[in-house]
Amino acid sequence: MKLLNKVVVITGASRGLGLEMANALAKEGAIVWATSRTAPHPNEIAHAEPGSVTNVQLDVTDEQSVLTLFAQVQRLYGRLDVLVNNAGVGVFKPVEQTSVDEWENVFRTNVTGLFLCSREGYKVMKAHGGRIINISSVSGYIPIAENGVYGASKFAVQGFSQICNEEWKNDNVRVSTIFPGAVHTNMTEGRHFFDPSAMLVPKDVADTVLDIASRPLHVRIDEVKILPPKGVL
Template identity: 40%
Template sequence: MSSTPSKVVLITGTSSGIGLAAAVAAAQAGWHTVATLRDTGRADALRKAAAEAGVELDIRQLDVTDEVSVASAVDGVIADLGRLDAVVNNAGAGHVGTLENDTVDEVRTVMETNFFGVLHVSKAALPHLRASGGRLITVTSVGGVVGQPFNEAYCAAKFAVEGYMESLAPVAATLGVSVTLVEPGAVATEFVNNIGIDVEAEIAAAGPYADALHHYANRTVAQFLSGAQTPAEAAEAVLEVLTADHPALRVQTSDWARGFTGTKLADLDGSAVLGTTGTWVR
């Protein structure tokens, strides 16, 4: 593959959901889109979506938890295409649990994918983004701003990403790289299914937390059934950041997400947040 004059974006976690939709949207907007995923054997839905949209995607393997895989993918993009103009850190994994019932190793696993995976990709990409005056975009979550019941490990990882990127942003800007956090709320994707839990079994095993987990599960299922965005709607925010003249540090993907994160950002003593999330578990 020869170098291309088109701008090049690398997106992680494109087998489904926001990553898939963002890859297709970027290609439709004229970007040479490197769509990466941990297992390229799971790329059928991605290929089908690209074909239906009439676009071509450059599909490559990348496991964000494996530094060798990350370096190989980024080096391959530069060798083949000669440039990298943007990265979208989208790969992530959910986790439902609470401190007393989780093992520390389970929490470490959540951090490896959702936090350290972002760092692996961003660190490998930054020299090339400096060269292009590019954009480093990370899909976090409203859970990176507001802590949520039974999401301690997941929210901790997303909080860490938010803090890291907010701190990095002014430093990167001195060298021409913009940093943006994209914060979705509920999105109707395979993300929830991919958490891989049996809700009834989890409730049965939750001990003194069973009643709270039951209330949380009912509320969360109802939210996803009634108020979730489509992946394409959430991906619109990613595309806007890719194309904006001066992208913001923090972008929410819906009015609900803006209202929810706004509650936290204006809540100096934490009472408004606990007043909201407390109703989720009782």
């Protein structure tokens, strides 16, 4: 097993892409904490077995919630091997139609939440090393119309990831950013310009996360772009 006894936290993992990743990593022997807002509180979680997925409460926009979760990881396991920042929200409309509330809500989850989890995850990792894998989007390196706030948040993820790699490289903490094209999930469901038959599926991204997570720490993988057959979308 590629990840036997590795401790993994995945944000936004109650369904879709996050759940697919949680199951894929657990199948390889990892101890996976799959987080969502409605799961049991971290302080109610006991020591889990390898190959298991444990649902744990986390609101990435709430600093105290983030502090509590990573403190419990430290208390139970004394280490964190892999953090996957997957939690995200989207607003897809022209910039001139985007409200301040929509802008701030997207950035609160996609950027501030990722920052909080990365900061606290790093604190647990730095004694032994580890990997942080940030799930971005093709919108994070290609400007796409009607993706204004979502795209801007994902461009921010790319820049933040690069800075973390520079700051944490001597502590053996590696930060990777994955840029998927269109993936058939609840976020794209019902959007008329997406053809599900021409899109990636969650397993495509989960397999890439598994590959990065299982690499030795002397291998640094900064960025990976995954596109569907016809290109970006």
